[in-house]
Amino acid sequence: QRSLCVSGFCDFISFCKMMEVTGGTLPTILCCMCATPIAPNPASMCVNCIRGQVDITEGIPKQLNVLYCKSCGRYLQPPKNWITAELESKELLAFFLKRMRGLNKVKLVDAGFVWTEPHSRRIKVKLTIQKEVFSGTILQQVFVVEFVVEYQQCEQCTAAQCEKTWKAVLQVRQKIDHKRTFLFLEQLILKHNAHSQTVNIKEQHDGIDFFFSHRSHALKMIDFLRSVVPIRYKASEHLISHDANSNSYNYQYSFSVEIAPVCKDDIICLPPKISSSLGSMGPLVICTKISNMIQIIDPRTLQGFDIPADVYWKNMSFQPLASQRTLIQYTVLDIEPHNNSFHQSHGGKFLLADATVVKTSDLGRNDAVFHTITHLGRLLKPGDLALGYHVAGSNFNDANLDTMSAASLPEVILVRKDYEQKRRKNRSRPWRLKHLNKENEEEDDNQHSRRRGEDKDKAQYERFLQELEEDPELRSHVNLYKDPKYIPIADPSNESLADIDEGGDAAPEVGLEELLDEMTLDDGPDPEDEEGEMEES
Secondary structure, three states: OEEEEEOOOHHHHHHHHHHHHHOOOOOOEEOOOOOOEEOOOOOOOOHHHHHHHOOOOOOOOOEEEEEEEOOOOEEEEOOOEEEEOOOOOHHHHHHHHHHOOOHHHOEEEEEEEEOOOHHHOEEEEEEEEEEEEOOOEEEEEEEEEEEEEEEOOOHHHHHHHOOOOOOEEEEEEEOOOOOHHHHHHHHHHHHHOOOOOEEEEEEEOOEEEEEEOOHHHHHHHHHHHHHHOOEEEEEEEEEEEEEOOOOEEEEEEEEEEEEOOOOOOOEEEOOHHHHHHOOOOOOEEEEEEEOOEEEEEOOOOOOEEEEEHHHHHHHOOOOOOEOHHHOEEEEEEEEEEOOOHHHEEOOOOEEOEEEEEEEHHHOOOOOOOEEEEEOEOOOOOOOOEEEEEEOOOOOOOOHHHHOOOHHHOOOEEEEEEEOHHHOOOOOOOOEEOOOOOOEEOOOOOOHHHHHHHHHHHHHHHHHHHHHHHHOHHHHOOOOOEEOOOOOOOOOOOOOOOOOEOOOOOEOOOOOHHHOEOOOOOOOOOOHHHHHHHHHHO
16 A cells, blocks of 8 residues: 655666667666666665654544534544534535644545544544655655544533523513514524524413523624614523632523513604604604514604614603503595695505595494594505504503693504404414424413413414515514415315405415525435336335
8 A cells, every 4th residue: 555656866867768769778776675677767675674663644643532412423533622513515525624734734635535434433533644764765655544532421411401491581672562572573583593503491371481501692693683673672691600729610601681661563652852852743643574683663743753772762762652552443434545745654665645544343333433643555445454553542651742732642543453353253364484402491280371371372373474464574584484285275166164364365474485494304205216116006
């Protein structure tokens, strides 16, 4: 497996060329070690003698140990870094070459794996190196280095299988009476894989707790939350142990994260100072979007503003005047859009219109009709259903609202179109969502209250799915997967099963082109088996 590369001097090469031209033969010399006739070379030694005198692999270990975690499939790169690499991959070969000492003194020509039994816990690497020996003589040698794989559990896997081993806990809370924000936040975390470094996740009645093995991982999660929702947080630490000899301290860190209590479709009464600073906006406004900023709009003028999270917590920490729980269903009797382009905003999404509505529950009972200005002129038509707030007939506990005269307030504020009559009952969707692997911290022993809580959670989840169908912008931030259990309707032309009303409008649905195929670990049937089945058939 060794070869000798000889490089001569210029005059020797010229002499050889002259002999070739004249047709002569090259002279031979005797090896200085064994007296074997050889062709002249700078070392004056044969290959066998050079091989016996010089070992260019000296200083390079022939056997090394590597630590491998079976739980997560990672290798330890000293001192504390764990890397992921598949067998016989480029990453694993590079990791092994970095572990070898002495390669910087030779020239590496080639490197590759030698096949071994997978259960042998031995990985062999074949190396080809070159090194200059004596004067102008380059020796090339091929040898094998064996790596012995030893099992050792990494810190993260150890912490995951042991309780109370977390270093930092992130408590995310929102002071509202529903969980729609956390349902959307869960999908954002799954899409960006922000939960990959968590040790455990526990669900609370008012939020979620994330546990981490390092403080830096919790801070990374806080940065992610700050980029998707308006938050503020407080940090604290608790001393667990102290070693006086080494002067080392062991702390557990707690981060309390609060999400702004404002949600989409909530109405807000702006304080007079804030309203005047925003160009006399409002004071009654609607929240149209929640991200790292709070987007509000005046439904009577279409004047909008995006409130950054830091500005909200510093100067505008207002509470919503009413939430979705107090929404009332109205029937649109008449609608007159304002055709002026000045009355459009958000890229034409909203359009001012004069609407005449009546409570759906009062149809056939009384003649209470309400006139209002709405921003939904592009969506609503006579006969449609809309959800809104009855401002004139509600009792709000708000100091800013008490200073305003009743004549300056609208009777009704419409916030969105309702598709209740256009949806099929007990319909199945061709798509599904993934969920975090959470533990339920609080278990209610009362069966009746537990069942009532489950029904409430199902209703909130159904409403969240409907929001995804109605809002394409919201749907763009969520991964939707094809449901393998979905069975399409056999006769879609049946009017009782179709989502089409008398006016021809259909309830919004998710297109199949927006769905993702869920990855599975099944390799599928063996091609040889498929060929055998085809021959039999």
